């Protein structure tokens with residue numbers, strides 16, 4: 001048989017390898033900025049168009065390249081950073097594989113301009129899909145400028161796979177934060193679609209953090225310093241009261257390289273144990289300097305995990321260093337054993353017998369009536385008749401998969417029980433303030449109140465947002481909310497949708513939001529929750545490529561506004577919830593596709609009694 005093995009042509013091999021290095025625009029940003037740092041740049045400019053889908057450009061004032069090096073830099077395994085395998089264990093640079101430029105040039109239109117200090121003229125190279133289109137001598141300042149356009153132009157599948165601009169920009173900003181935090185002594189400037197997003201002058205670490213995350217950050221930071229034989233730790237943690245719902249302000253750097261480590265993250269969490277709520281995460285910015293020989297970073301180029309020689313000791317050191325700082329800066333609660341208890345008790349209570357605190361429940365409180373119930377969409381009606389709001393959806397729903405849900409007729413079950421609620425016969429009860437239980441002809445119906453309410457709100461919000469019937473209530477006092485610049489970028493992308501939902505903004509500045517109006521039925525205390533949830537939803541569950549901002553906002557708001565598990569519901573509220581749920585288009589699942597209710601057939605119950 002004839003030989004059949006062939007070597008792949010270079011450009012095909014490059015294209016395949018490129019997939020590993022370049023997953024999205026943010027990967028290009030990371031590689032180019034790291035190259036600029038390796039070239040000893042003191043100032044780096046990042047210019048982004050359309051979240052990197054149209055253009056990514058990095059301009060540095062580093063050492064530049066000679067014309068031969070400029071041409072060589074696009075070859076696979078071309079690197080100036082290591083010469084032998086031993087060098088791998090003493091790495092001081094970010095790059096070393098010599099793959100990035102070759103990979104990027106294989107799948108994009110690249111324009112390089114570069115000039116070393118010792119030459120008067122520089123080199124310009126245009127390269128598209130690994131093909132060199134031109135190489136010229138040009139006038140250009142010292143340093144390097146690389147512009148990458150039309151990423152994945154020759155791999156349509158990859159291009160289509162890119163997420164929305166909101167998501168891709170988020171990834172770029174994340175990368176930008178990571179390198180900018182690791183190098184406070186380098187100036188970084190970032191532009192997006194012509195506007196300046198970040199302008200970070202050369203400074204110290206603390207100031208760099210503040211410049212990135214906003215002026216309010218300064219008061220939150222507590223320094224952490226520790227020097228031991230195996231590691232030198234420096235950096236900051238945020239005081240416990242500033243912990244966040246998201247994990248976005250958690251940074252570990254090892255020898256100035258951003259890394260992720262669930263294990264070391266656990267060490268910091270352990271230091272905060274008992275100081276913050278379970279669902280919150282501490283913010284930290286910690287630099288670890290270790291002997292390069294004690295770590296192994298020679299793994300996948302895009303991975304941020306590294307291996308440590310002595311992870312357990314490192315864990316213990318980090319935990320105690322953070323604990324020590326929190327203690328030293330008096331942020332841990334102080335137990336005062338010295339003081340005399342009697343002195344702390346108001347004298348007229350001193351000899352009084354203790355009595356159990358009373359519990360007051362407003363039995364008439366009905367969140368489904370009046371303004372406190374939010375499921376009415378944002379349609380203002382003084383005496384809400386939810387039925388009328390759901391007329392269309394109710395008919396739609398008949399052909400759905402729950403059409404076999406038939407409630408037991410109320411006349412039948414009223415005989416056994418006293419009718420305590422004059423206006424309504426009890427057909428539901430609440431189980432552990434989590435579930436609403438009701439009877440069906442065929443058995444039992446158990447509804448998850450949180451998920452069910454999310455479904456109801458979601459459909460109603462979606463409707464008012466798409467039909468643009470949202471009703472706004474003006475705030476008495478305009479509300480100013482502070483966000484980091486990157487969070488503001490996320491919110492800006494959603495401005496139209498937020499306005500459709502009923503929000504009115506007085507200003508959309510780079511670090512704060514002024515709100516003058518909110519959707520009807522959203523209370524003051526819920527506004528911050530809605531925005532925090534929204535940011536955390538985008539950061540944590542990266543939406544699908546075909547995601548719609550309206551849908552995301554409706555889901556997120558429904559999550560914020562829904563009655564939570566653990567909330568007491570009156571009979572009327574339970575009843576209302578059941579009816580509203582089954583008037584939905586898709587009552588059986590929550591907006592995030594989880595079951596809203598289950599049924600247990602009488603036959604199954606019968607079998608239990610055999």
Ligand code: ADP
Pocket residue numbers: 031035036039060062063064065073074078079080081094095096097098099100101102143144
């Ligand atoms: P690596 O960074 O792993 O060496 P790259 O493909 O990223 O591989 O870059 C190849 C080479 O091109 C680098 O080793 C460096 O010599 C040169 N180079 C790349 N970017 C720059 C830059 N901004 N300034 C100076 N030289 C650069």
Ligand code: MG
Pocket residue numbers: 031034035094095096098100101
């Ligand atoms: Mg590189």
